[in-house]
Amino acid sequence: xxxxxxxxxxxxxxxxxxxxxxxxxxxxxxxxxxxxxxxxxxxxxxxxxxxxxxxxxxxxxxxxxxxxxxxxxxxxxxxxxxxxxxxxxxxxxxxxxxxxxxxxxxxxxxxxxxxxxxxxxxxxxxxxxxxxxxxxxxxxxxxxxxxxxxxxxxxxxxxxxxxxxxxxxxxxxxxxxxxxxxxxxxxxxxxxxxxxxxxxxxxxxxxxxxxxxxxxxxxxxxxxxxxxxxxxxxxxxxxxxxxxxxxxxxxxxxxxxxxxxxxxxx
Amino acid sequence: xxxxxxxxxxxxxxxxxxxxxxxxxxxxxxxxxxxxxxxxxxxxxxxxxxxxxxxxxxxxxxxxxxxxxxxxxxxxxxxxxxxxxxxxxxxxxxxxxxxxxxxxxxxxxxxxxxxxxxxxxxxxxxxxxxxxxxxxxxxxxxxxxxxxxxxxxxxxxxxxxxxxxxxxxxxxxxxxxxxxxxxxxxxxxxxxxxxxxxxxxxxxxxxxxxxxxxxxxxxxxxxxxxxxxxxxxxxxxxxxxxxxxxxxxxxxxxxxxxxxxxxxxxxxxxxxxxxxxxxxxxxxxxxxxxxxxxxxxxxxxxxxxxxxxxxxxxxxxxxxxxxxxxxxxxxxxxxxxxxxxxxxxxxxxxxxx
Numbered sequence: 001x002x003x004x005x006x007x008x009x010x011x012x013x014x015x016x017x018x019x020x021x022x023x024x025x026x027x028x029x030x031x032x033x034x035x036x037x038x039x040x041x042x043x044x045x046x047x048x049x050x051x052x053x054x055x056x057x058x059x060x061x062x063x064x065x066x067x068x069x070x071x072x073x074x075x076x077x078x079x080x081x082x083x084x085x086x087x088x089x090x091x092x093x094x095x096x097x098x099x100x101x102x103x104x105x106x107x108x109x110x111x112x113x114x115x116x117x118x119x120x121x122x123x124x125x126x127x128x129x130x131x132x133x134x135x136x137x138x139x140x141x142x143x144x145x146x147x148x149x150x151x152x153x154x155x156x157x158x159x160x161x162x163x164x165x166x167x168x169x170x171x172x173x174x175x176x177x178x179x180x181x182x183x184x185x186x187x188x189x190x191x192x193x194x195x196x197x198x199x200x201x202x203x204x205x206x207x208x209x210x211x212x213x214x215x216x217x218x219x220x221x222x223x224x225x226x227x228x229x230x231x232x233x234x235x236x237x238x239x240x241x242x243x244x245x246x247x248x249x250x251x252x253x254x255x256x257x258x259x260x261x262x263x264x265x266x
Numbered sequence: 267x268x269x270x271x272x273x274x275x276x277x278x279x280x281x282x283x284x285x286x287x288x289x290x291x292x293x294x295x296x297x298x299x300x301x302x303x304x305x306x307x308x309x310x311x312x313x314x315x316x317x318x319x320x321x322x323x324x325x326x327x328x329x330x331x332x333x334x335x336x337x338x339x340x341x342x343x344x345x346x347x348x349x350x351x352x353x354x355x356x357x358x359x360x361x362x363x364x365x366x367x368x369x370x371x372x373x374x375x376x377x378x379x380x381x382x383x384x385x386x387x388x389x390x391x392x393x394x395x396x397x398x399x400x401x402x403x404x405x406x407x408x409x410x411x412x413x414x415x416x417x418x419x420x421x422x423x424x425x426x427x428x429x430x431x432x433x434x435x436x437x438x439x440x441x442x443x444x445x446x447x448x449x450x451x452x453x454x455x456x457x458x459x460x461x462x463x464x465x466x467x468x469x470x471x472x473x474x475x476x477x478x479x480x481x482x483x484x485x486x487x488x489x490x491x492x493x494x495x496x497x498x499x500x501x502x503x504x505x506x507x508x509x510x511x512x513x514x515x516x517x518x519x520x521x522x523x524x525x526x527x528x529x530x531x532x533x534x535x536x537x538x539x540x541x542x543x544x545x546x547x548x549x550x551x552x553x554x555x556x557x558x559x560x561x562x563x564x565x566x567x568x569x570x571x572x573x574x575x576x577x578x579x580x581x582x583x584x585x586x587x588x589x590x591x592x593x594x595x596x597x598x599x600x601x602x603x604x605x606x607x608x609x610x611x612x613x614x615x616x617x618x619x
Contacts, residue, residue, distance in 0.1 A: 052509040076515025087507040089370040090560040103503055104515045108496065152506070156514075 002028045002063050002078070002159050002191065004049065009058035011044050011215075018044045020215035021058070028159055028191035031183050033202040033223070035195070036212035037236050042195045043084060045212070046162045050081045076104035080158035084165045084195075086149045091138040094148045098124055101155030120155050126181055127151035128174065142169040150178065160191035167201065179205040199240065199251040203227055211235055224249065233257055291557055293564055300571035304352060307578035311348035312340060314582050319344075346475045350539060351578040353480070354472065355546060357487050357536040359573020360566060361529045362547020364494045365417075367501035367562035368525045369424065371433050372552065373610065376533045377544030379433065380440030381416040385537035386468055387444045388412025390451050392538075393464065406483050409538030414530035416440050421526060470541035470596020472581050483535040490532025491570065493524050498563030501525075505562060543596045545603020546573050552610065 005025035011018045018041045026032055034042050047053040049060060051067060060067040062075070080101070088097060101123065102116045112120075124130040127147045137145060146169050153161055163182070167175040175198070182192045183205050196202045202209055202223060209226040211219035213235040219226035232240055232253075239255040312324045319327075319336055327337045328345075358376060365374035365381075376382045392398040392408030423436035448468065455461040500521040503511035512518050537543075550572040551565055558564040577595075580602075584593040 047509060050509065050513045052512050072517050073515040076513060079513065081510060081513035083507060083509050087510070089505050089507070090555075090562060092505065092560050096559060096561060097505075100502060100506060100514065103499060106499075108499055149506070 003061075004079070004160055004191070005061045006045070006049070007059045007061065009045075009048065009060065010056045011041070011048055011053060012056040018215050019048070019055075022215065022217060024210055024217055024220065026160065026191055026193050029186060029189050030207040031186035031192045031194065031205060033196050033206035033209045034193055034212065035197070035199070035202050035209055035226075036218070040212040040235070041215045042212055043164055046081065046164050046193070046195065049162060050079060051075075052081075073104060077156070078159045080153040080156040080161045082150060082153040082161065082163040082166055084168070086142070086146045086169075088137045088145065088149070091136045093133070094124070094129055094135050094137055094140070094151075095120065095133045097137050097148055098129075098151045098155050101152040104156060119157060123151040123154040126154055128177060143171055143174055146170060147174065147178070154185075158190065160193070161185065163192065163194045165195050165197065168197065175201060199227060199253065200249075203249045203251050227251055293558060293568075296554075296557055296568055297571065300568060300575055303575045304571060304578065307575060307582065308348050308352065311351060311578055311582055312344045315339075315344060315585055342476065343474075346477045346480050347472050347581065348578070349477075349480050350472045350475055350483075351581040352574040353484060353487055354536040354540045354543065355574040355577025356570040357490065357532040357573070358543060358546035358577065359550040360491060360494050360570035361533050362573070363551040363562070363565045363569035364497060364501070364525050365529060365547070366551055367497075367504060367565070368522065369421075369433060370504060370507075371424075372614075373548070373607075374433060375545065375548040376413075376529070376537075377542060377546075378441075378548060378607070379416070379420050379437035380444055381413050381420070381529065381533050382537050382542045382544065383441045383444035383448070384416035385409040385413040385534045386542050387448045387451075388415075388534065389538040390448055390464060390468075394451050394455065402478070402482060406486055406535040406538040408534075409536075410486065410530050410534030412444075413534035413537070414527070416444070417526045417529050421522065466594070467541045468596075469594040470543040470599070471584075471592075471594045472540055473592055473595075475539060479539050483539045486535035487532045490528045490530070490535070493528030494532065495566055495570070497521065497525055497528070498566055501562035501566070541596055543577065543599050545599050545607065546576055548610070549603055549606050550576055552606075 003025055006022055009019050009022040022041075022045065034045070036042055044053060048055050062070060062079070067075070098120050099112060099116070102112065102120065105116070106112070121130070124133055127150045129144065129147050129151055132140065132144060132148070137148060140148065146166060150163070150166055153163065161182075167178050170178060179201050182194055186192045186207065194206070206223055208221060209219070209223045210217060211226050211231055218235055219228070219231045227240075229239065232238055236253065237257045238253045239257065241252045241254045243250055309321065309324060313319050313321065317336075317339055319340065323336050324340060327334075327340045361381075362375045365376065365379070366372055368374075386409070388408035388411050389405055392404045398405040398408070419440055420433070420436050423439070424433040452461045452464060455464070500511065500516045503514045503516050504521070506514075508518060511521075551569045554568045554572050555565055558568055580598050581595050584595050584598050587593045587598070
């Protein structure tokens with residue numbers, strides 16, 4: 001089992017402390033939902049974990065070795081990152097885009113091997129974009145493009161995947177499909193850390209939730225415990241409707257607490 | 267599943283042929299065709315000119331060392347010119363493709379963003395201070411230092427965001443600064459005739475160069491080519507943005523440094539010999555990009571070859587366009603390239619709507 005641990009991590013932009021002495025760790029074999037309001041520092045945490053953002057203070061440790069002392073390339077084989085929004089600057093075909101996920105496994109002048117091609121096909125099938133393989137990425141819808149980029153991350157076959165809002169632009173069917181896929185990845189032994197805003201998806205699919213607020217961890221543990229009335233009020237300033245369907249929880253944000261306060265005042 | 271023409275998340279849009287992302291031609295075939303064209307144009311360049319020389323005369327002249335008039339024309343006038351058209355053209359095509367890949371911006375071109383202008387300034391300074399008369403290598407080195415300053419400035423101004431507007435504005439600023447300093451150097455010149463000559467040199471030409479110019483510039487250009495051509499994978503990864511490229515195992519600092527230094531070496535050495543030949547690095551990658559499925563890595567080699575083809579062809583054409591004094595090569599490429607640039611801007615504006 002591999003562990004990605006963060007110790008006393010701080011990131012400061014100007015006078016704004018985006019991450020404030022954060023301590024958290026992620027292990028392989030479980031699907032962890034990273035939740036929290038906008039500006040809580042979720043994206044900054046993921047970017048710091050892959051080395052795109054320098055921490056102002058603190059350490060990131062992958063399997064007992066400081067990230068600073070890790071080799072770029074071997075790290076890239078083990079840790080994949082799927083950024084928010086889905087950028088693709090040139091109109092590649094979906095297949096070529098997904099093939100970029102194999103780069104960490106190829107030496108500079110090596111051609112795509114048969115194994116690579118098989119992994120790429122499998123990744124496209126998993127993300128349900130196999131039928132779009134020869135399409136121009138720029139002509140896809142937002143959700144289709146996101147799934148193509150997810151397939152790219154799957155093609156890396158990482159030990160741990162850090163995905164920033166992968167379901168944000170997807171239709172309900174594909175939201176469920178991608179969450180099931182991420183869950184299956186975790187069951188097979190990979191680690192998955194996924195930023196989510198949909199509390200029902202978080203409660204239903206994740207093995208563990210980490211609730212961030214103002215650069216700190218407000219709650220960490222079983223979804224039911226983390227999504228307590230108190231935690232939701234303290235972080236999102238909302239109350240929620242809860243229920244169970246066939247034993248599985250659903251949770252729907254319902255009332256805006258801040259707005260209520262203001263309207264109560266004369 | 268209705269296709270959207272342009273995603274709002276990407277600030278750079280490229281003219282997209284809806285279903286053209288898949289290349290219609292094999293990569294090896296494309297490289298073969300372009301290489302064949304280069305060989306063809308090389309011999310055409312040796313044959314074309316005021317004195318027409320046949321293919322067999324060229325071959326016998328290249329083989330043997332007889333001191334006939336034809337041999338002298340070939341060796342001292344046409345051969346350096348034919349070689350430089352290939353090396354300078356390859357440099358401009360390659361540098362354009364590499365800069366576009368690094369900046370994720372289809373309008374990055376050594377001439378447009380001021381790299382060529384600053385390289386020319388560096389060479390002019392070396393020429394005026396007389397350093398190049400004492401130490402011949404100072405000319406390309408001056409060009410390289412000038413180019414390096416320009417690429418670093420452009421990257422600092424426009425590298426972080428792939429906005430076309432920022433890049434073009436930064437290019438305007440760098441170009442204006444280089445032009446001002448070059449004009450200053452010209453107006454301070456004690457010898458008006460020399461100033462006149464430099465003015466014409468700045469327009470860009472491959473005429474009247476000697477083999478020593480080839481020896482002077484070629485090693486530096488080759489070094490730049492090697493640095494740029496080995497960046498294919500990194501530029502492919504940059505398609506997905508800087509963060510993802512980093513997560514794919516590329517050390518971005520090193521990638522940036524290598525492209526910047528490679529561009530400076532190749533373009534600096536080329537411009538110091540040829541003057542400013544604009545738009546090659548814009549037109550060539552743009553025309554070839556669909557043929558390699560828009561992959562920035564594969565575009566590098568074919569752009570180098572395509573640049574050599576276009577520059578060789580243009581350098582042959584300038585010999586016939588006008589009677590009397592030859593049209594400057596840089597003027598011809600600008601005459602073709604500037605309207606092409608306008609066309610690209612119009613296309614991009616349409617895309618953004």
